[in-house]
Amino acid sequence: MITFTDQIHQAAAPFWQKSFEHPFIHELQAGTLPKDVFRYYLIQDRYYLSEFGKLHELIAEQVDDAHGKQFLLDGAQGLKDGEIAVREGFFEQLGITPDEVASTPIAPTAYNYVNHMYAELYRGTPQQAIAGLLPCYWLYNQIGQHLVAQGSPVKLYQRWIETYDSDDYTDSVDQMIALTNRSADQADAALKGKMKTAFVRSSAYELAFWQMALDQQKWQVTA
Numbered sequence: 093m094i095t096f097t098d099q100i101h102q103a104a105a106p107f108w109q110k111s112f113e114h115p116f117i118h119e120l121q122a123g124t125l126p127k128d129v130f131r132y133y134l135i136q137d138r139y140y141l142s143e144f145g146k147l148h149e150l151i152a153e154q155v156d157d158a159h160g161k162q163f164l165l166d167g168a169q170g171l172k173d174g175e176i177a178v179r180e181g182f183f184e185q186l187g188i189t190p191d192e193v194a195s196t197p198i199a200p201t202a203y204n205y206v207n208h209m210y211a212e213l214y215r216g217t218p219q220q221a222i223a224g225l226l227p228c229y230w231l232y233n234q235i236g237q238h239l240v241a242q243g244s245p246v247k248l249y250q251r252w253i254e255t256y257d258s259d260d261y262t263d264s265v266d267q268m269i270a271l272t273n274r275s276a277d278q279a280d281a282a283l284k285g286k287m288k289t290a291f292v293r294s295s296a297y298e299l300a301f302w303q304m305a306l307d308q309q310k311w312q313v314t315a
Protein backbone atom coordinates (compact mmCIF):
# COMPACT_ATOMS: atom_id res chain seq x y z
CA MET A 93 0.00 0.00 0.00
CA ILE A 94 1.20 3.48 -0.80
CA THR A 95 1.66 5.45 2.43
CA PHE A 96 0.73 9.09 2.99
CA THR A 97 4.40 10.11 3.06
CA ASP A 98 4.97 8.30 -0.27
CA GLN A 99 2.16 10.39 -1.76
CA ILE A 100 3.43 13.75 -0.54
CA HIS A 101 6.98 12.77 -1.45
CA GLN A 102 5.81 12.19 -5.02
CA ALA A 103 4.13 15.60 -5.09
CA ALA A 104 7.40 17.26 -4.01
CA ALA A 105 9.67 15.17 -6.28
CA PRO A 106 10.47 17.95 -8.80
CA PHE A 107 11.79 20.16 -5.96
CA TRP A 108 13.82 17.30 -4.52
CA GLN A 109 15.32 16.53 -7.91
CA LYS A 110 16.37 20.18 -8.31
CA SER A 111 17.99 20.06 -4.85
CA PHE A 112 19.98 16.92 -5.76
CA GLU A 113 21.20 18.65 -8.91
CA HIS A 114 21.75 22.08 -7.36
CA PRO A 115 25.17 23.69 -8.05
CA PHE A 116 25.68 24.18 -4.28
CA ILE A 117 25.49 20.40 -3.80
CA HIS A 118 27.52 19.67 -6.89
CA GLU A 119 30.29 22.08 -5.87
CA LEU A 120 30.26 20.79 -2.29
CA GLN A 121 30.97 17.32 -3.61
CA ALA A 122 33.52 18.45 -6.20
CA GLY A 123 35.27 20.55 -3.54
CA THR A 124 34.91 23.73 -5.62
CA LEU A 125 32.30 25.44 -3.44
CA PRO A 126 33.81 28.79 -2.39
CA LYS A 127 34.54 28.91 1.35
CA ASP A 128 32.67 32.19 1.76
CA VAL A 129 29.53 30.58 0.31
CA PHE A 130 29.82 27.70 2.79
CA ARG A 131 30.43 30.18 5.61
CA TYR A 132 27.32 32.13 4.60
CA TYR A 133 25.29 28.91 4.50
CA LEU A 134 26.48 27.88 7.98
CA ILE A 135 25.60 31.24 9.53
CA GLN A 136 22.12 31.24 7.99
CA ASP A 137 21.64 27.60 8.90
CA ARG A 138 22.52 28.40 12.53
CA TYR A 139 19.36 30.53 12.72
CA TYR A 140 17.39 27.87 10.96
CA LEU A 141 18.55 25.11 13.33
CA SER A 142 17.76 27.01 16.50
CA GLU A 143 14.24 27.87 15.25
CA PHE A 144 13.82 24.27 14.09
CA GLY A 145 14.63 23.08 17.62
CA LYS A 146 12.14 25.56 19.16
CA LEU A 147 9.48 24.37 16.72
CA HIS A 148 9.97 20.80 17.94
CA GLU A 149 9.23 21.92 21.51
CA LEU A 150 6.22 24.03 20.50
CA ILE A 151 4.71 21.26 18.37
CA ALA A 152 5.33 18.70 21.14
CA GLU A 153 3.12 20.78 23.47
CA GLN A 154 0.21 20.27 21.08
CA VAL A 155 0.68 16.61 20.18
CA ASP A 156 -1.46 13.92 21.93
CA ASP A 157 0.52 10.93 20.67
CA ALA A 158 2.85 10.20 23.65
CA HIS A 159 5.47 8.53 21.48
CA GLY A 160 5.42 11.44 19.02
CA LYS A 161 5.66 14.00 21.81
CA GLN A 162 8.74 12.27 23.24
CA PHE A 163 10.34 11.95 19.80
CA LEU A 164 9.90 15.71 19.21
CA LEU A 165 11.33 16.60 22.63
CA ASP A 166 14.27 14.25 22.10
CA GLY A 167 14.71 15.81 18.64
CA ALA A 168 14.98 19.30 20.16
CA GLN A 169 17.59 18.07 22.63
CA GLY A 170 19.32 16.01 19.92
CA LEU A 171 19.70 19.12 17.77
CA LYS A 172 21.49 20.94 20.57
CA ASP A 173 23.81 18.01 21.28
CA GLY A 174 24.17 16.85 17.70
CA GLU A 175 23.84 19.00 14.61
CA ILE A 176 24.29 22.35 16.37
CA ALA A 177 27.26 20.99 18.38
CA VAL A 178 28.90 19.57 15.23
CA ARG A 179 28.52 22.96 13.58
CA GLU A 180 30.43 24.62 16.45
CA GLY A 181 33.51 22.77 15.21
CA PHE A 182 32.90 24.07 11.68
CA PHE A 183 32.53 27.62 13.03
CA GLU A 184 35.81 27.36 14.86
CA GLN A 185 37.60 26.09 11.79
CA LEU A 186 36.21 28.88 9.61
CA GLY A 187 36.72 31.58 12.25
CA ILE A 188 32.99 32.31 12.60
CA THR A 189 32.56 34.05 15.96
CA PRO A 190 29.36 34.46 18.03
CA ASP A 191 29.65 38.20 17.32
CA GLU A 192 29.61 37.60 13.58
CA VAL A 193 26.54 35.38 13.91
CA ALA A 194 24.78 37.93 16.12
CA SER A 195 25.53 40.80 13.75
CA THR A 196 24.42 38.94 10.59
CA PRO A 197 20.69 39.28 9.95
CA ILE A 198 18.68 36.25 8.94
CA ALA A 199 18.35 36.44 5.12
CA PRO A 200 14.99 36.65 3.31
CA THR A 201 14.73 32.99 2.26
CA ALA A 202 15.76 31.58 5.65
CA TYR A 203 13.30 33.99 7.28
CA ASN A 204 10.49 32.92 4.97
CA TYR A 205 11.21 29.22 5.48
CA VAL A 206 11.18 29.51 9.28
CA ASN A 207 8.06 31.69 9.21
CA HIS A 208 6.32 29.18 6.97
CA MET A 209 6.84 26.48 9.62
CA TYR A 210 5.55 28.73 12.41
CA ALA A 211 2.53 29.63 10.27
CA GLU A 212 1.73 25.95 9.73
CA LEU A 213 1.62 25.54 13.52
CA TYR A 214 -0.04 28.78 14.64
CA ARG A 215 -2.38 29.45 11.72
CA GLY A 216 -2.81 25.75 11.02
CA THR A 217 -2.44 22.59 13.09
CA PRO A 218 0.32 20.49 14.70
CA GLN A 219 -0.23 17.88 11.96
CA GLN A 220 0.59 20.47 9.28
CA ALA A 221 3.60 21.64 11.26
CA ILE A 222 4.88 18.05 11.49
CA ALA A 223 4.52 17.65 7.71
CA GLY A 224 6.40 20.95 7.33
CA LEU A 225 9.36 19.62 9.36
CA LEU A 226 9.67 16.38 7.43
CA PRO A 227 11.49 17.53 4.24
CA CYS A 228 14.31 18.86 6.39
CA TYR A 229 15.02 15.41 7.86
CA TRP A 230 14.29 13.34 4.83
CA LEU A 231 15.83 15.42 2.03
CA TYR A 232 19.15 15.88 3.87
CA ASN A 233 19.32 12.14 4.52
CA GLN A 234 18.84 11.43 0.81
CA ILE A 235 21.44 14.04 -0.11
CA GLY A 236 23.87 12.55 2.44
CA GLN A 237 23.33 9.05 1.05
CA HIS A 238 23.78 10.26 -2.56
CA LEU A 239 26.96 12.17 -1.76
CA VAL A 240 28.66 9.80 0.64
CA ALA A 241 29.36 7.22 -2.06
CA GLN A 242 31.67 9.64 -3.86
CA GLY A 243 32.69 11.90 -1.02
CA SER A 244 34.27 15.34 -1.24
CA PRO A 245 38.01 16.06 -1.48
CA VAL A 246 37.57 18.95 0.98
CA LYS A 247 37.66 17.57 4.53
CA LEU A 248 35.19 20.08 5.95
CA TYR A 249 32.66 19.37 3.19
CA GLN A 250 33.15 15.63 3.68
CA ARG A 251 32.33 16.04 7.38
CA TRP A 252 29.17 17.94 6.47
CA ILE A 253 28.15 15.08 4.15
CA GLU A 254 28.83 12.45 6.84
CA THR A 255 26.58 14.29 9.34
CA TYR A 256 23.63 13.26 7.19
CA ASP A 257 24.50 9.66 6.56
CA SER A 258 24.87 8.29 10.11
CA ASP A 259 22.73 5.36 11.29
CA ASP A 260 21.32 7.36 14.20
CA TYR A 261 20.25 10.09 11.88
CA THR A 262 18.69 7.66 9.39
CA ASP A 263 16.77 6.16 12.31
CA SER A 264 15.40 9.62 13.27
CA VAL A 265 14.28 10.14 9.66
CA ASP A 266 12.33 6.85 9.81
CA GLN A 267 10.69 7.92 13.05
CA MET A 268 9.74 11.31 11.63
CA ILE A 269 8.20 9.61 8.58
CA ALA A 270 6.25 7.29 10.91
CA LEU A 271 5.04 10.24 13.02
CA THR A 272 3.82 12.03 9.88
CA ASN A 273 1.92 8.91 8.78
CA ARG A 274 0.34 8.48 12.23
CA SER A 275 -0.71 12.16 12.13
CA ALA A 276 -2.26 11.66 8.69
CA ASP A 277 -4.17 8.60 9.95
CA GLN A 278 -6.08 10.89 12.34
CA ALA A 279 -6.70 13.58 9.69
CA ASP A 280 -9.65 14.07 7.34
CA ALA A 281 -9.14 14.70 3.62
CA ALA A 282 -9.02 18.49 4.02
CA LEU A 283 -6.33 18.32 6.69
CA LYS A 284 -4.34 15.77 4.66
CA GLY A 285 -4.42 18.28 1.79
CA LYS A 286 -3.03 20.98 4.07
CA MET A 287 -0.31 18.63 5.33
CA LYS A 288 0.68 17.94 1.73
CA THR A 289 0.87 21.67 0.97
CA ALA A 290 3.05 22.24 4.07
CA PHE A 291 5.39 19.44 2.95
CA VAL A 292 5.63 20.66 -0.65
CA ARG A 293 6.26 24.26 0.44
CA SER A 294 9.04 23.20 2.82
CA SER A 295 10.54 21.24 -0.08
CA ALA A 296 10.44 24.40 -2.21
CA TYR A 297 12.14 26.35 0.59
CA GLU A 298 14.85 23.67 0.93
CA LEU A 299 15.65 24.21 -2.74
CA ALA A 300 15.58 28.00 -2.34
CA PHE A 301 17.95 27.74 0.65
CA TRP A 302 20.80 26.42 -1.57
CA GLN A 303 20.28 29.27 -4.02
CA MET A 304 20.13 31.80 -1.18
CA ALA A 305 23.59 30.63 -0.09
CA LEU A 306 25.07 30.70 -3.62
CA ASP A 307 23.72 34.23 -4.12
CA GLN A 308 24.71 35.22 -0.58
CA GLN A 309 21.27 36.79 -0.50
CA LYS A 310 20.79 39.98 1.51
CA TRP A 311 17.97 42.40 2.24
CA GLN A 312 19.85 45.36 0.74
CA VAL A 313 19.23 46.49 -2.80
CA THR A 314 22.47 46.24 -4.76
CA ALA A 315 23.30 48.48 -7.72
Ligand SMILES: Cc1ncc(C[n+]2csc(CCO)c2C)c(N)n1
Pocket residue numbers: 137140141144170171174175227228229230232233264298301
Ligand atom coordinates in the same frame (compact mmCIF):
# COMPACT_ATOMS: atom_id res chain seq x y z
C1 LIG B 1 17.88 24.40 5.68
C2 LIG B 1 18.19 23.09 6.32
N1 LIG B 1 17.37 22.06 6.10
C3 LIG B 1 17.64 20.87 6.66
C4 LIG B 1 18.72 20.68 7.48
C5 LIG B 1 19.04 19.36 8.08
N2 LIG B 1 18.51 19.21 9.41
C6 LIG B 1 18.29 20.24 10.21
S1 LIG B 1 17.61 19.76 11.69
C7 LIG B 1 17.59 18.16 11.25
C8 LIG B 1 17.02 17.12 12.15
C9 LIG B 1 18.00 16.28 12.84
O1 LIG B 1 19.18 16.89 13.18
C10 LIG B 1 18.14 18.03 9.99
C11 LIG B 1 18.29 16.78 9.31
C12 LIG B 1 19.57 21.79 7.68
N3 LIG B 1 20.65 21.71 8.46
N4 LIG B 1 19.27 22.98 7.09
